[in-house]
Amino acid sequence: MGKKRAKKYADLTYSENxxxxxxxxxxxxxxxxxxxxxxxxxxEPQNTHSRDGLLDKIWGFNEDVETRAIDETVRRIxxxxxxxxxMVTIETVWRYGYRLRATGKxx
Numbered sequence: 001m002g003k004k005r006a007k008k009y010a011d012l013t014y015s016e017n018x019x020x021x022x023x024x025x026x027x028x029x030x031x032x033x034x035x036x037x038x039x040x041x042x043x044e045p046q047n048t049h050s051r052d053g054l055l056d057k058i059w060g061f062n063e064d065v066e067t068r069a070i071d072e073t074v075r076r077i078x079x080x081x082x083x084x085x086x087m088v089t090i091e092t093v094w095r096y097g098y099r100l101r102a103t104g105k106x107x
Contacts, residue, residue, distance in 0.1 A: 007039060007042040007043060008042075009042045009045040009088060009100055009102065010086075010087050010088045010102035010104075011023055011024045011086055011087050011088065011102075012028075012038075012042065012081075012086060012088050014035075014038065014039045014042055016039075019035065020035075021035060021038060021039075023081060023084035023085065023086035023087075023088070024084075024085075024086070026084040026085065026086075027084075028080050028081060028084045028086070029080060030077065030080060031076075033058060033059075033073060034073055034076055034077050034080070036058050037054060037058050037070075037073055037074075037077065038077055040054070040057055040058065041090070041098070041099075041100050042100065045099075045100040046099075047099065048093045048096060048097055048098070048099040049097045049098055049099065050096055050097040051070045051071075051096070051097045051098075052097075053097065054070050054097065054098070055069075055070060058070075058073075070097075070098075074090050074092075074098055077090060078090055087102050087103050087104040088100055088101070088102050088103075089101055089103065
């Protein structure tokens with residue numbers, strides 16, 4: 001098998017090989033679900049992701065999960081990114097979903 005590549009957005013790096021996220025040099029301690037959601041959003045960071053789209057991608061079509069699960073997962077990711085002093089946050093797009101947003105001069 002070939003080496004998997006890393007995904008980058010602003011100061012975040014997701015390593016598929018190590019299944020880890022770094023904010024600069026700081027490891028962001030994410031659960032598997034949180035990591036899957038953040039890695040998915042990092043694939044196309046310029047896109048706004050709908051709650052339904054995130055549910056389908058992260059939990060799967062056949063899962064009986066409410067959109068509140070998305071909101072709670074985003075809340076936890078935001079808290080962990082802030083604790084790691086990342087310049088990236090997840091921005092709410094009212095009545096639709098979420099998108100990544102980088103702040104600071106190193107966008």
